[in-house]
Amino acid sequence: MRNSSNMVFLTFFGSTLPDRVNIGPINLRVRRFFSRPLQCFLCYGYGHGKSSCKKASRCGNCSVLDSHSEEHCNAAAYCFH
Structure with missing residues (x-):
């Protein structure tokens, strides 16, 4: 099936x-697909989705727990992984 990214x-x-x-x-041309x-x-975090998350929320930009959302973040970007 063809999807929106023009792949088969x-x-x-x-x-x-x-x-x-x-x-x-x-x-x-054939290439291996890696999901x-x-x-x-x-x-x-990895291994689950937002709808089943039981952990505290994080800012997607600076990784601070439970304080603000990514849209309202003025801090420098930081990845907690």
Whole structure:
């Protein structure tokens, strides 16, 4: 299926991938797909989503706990990871 990023997702059997695939008149280059890890946009931790988060919220810019939102942050950017 084609999605909004103009990619086609195909499944191959075996451990080796072909360099190219022909689908009708279209010749496509094949690359391995790596999905991004699930990240919570409330606490910015990994492995869960915002709707199931039980941790304290963090600012997405400076990583301060429970004080303000990213939209109202004037501090320097800092990643707590």
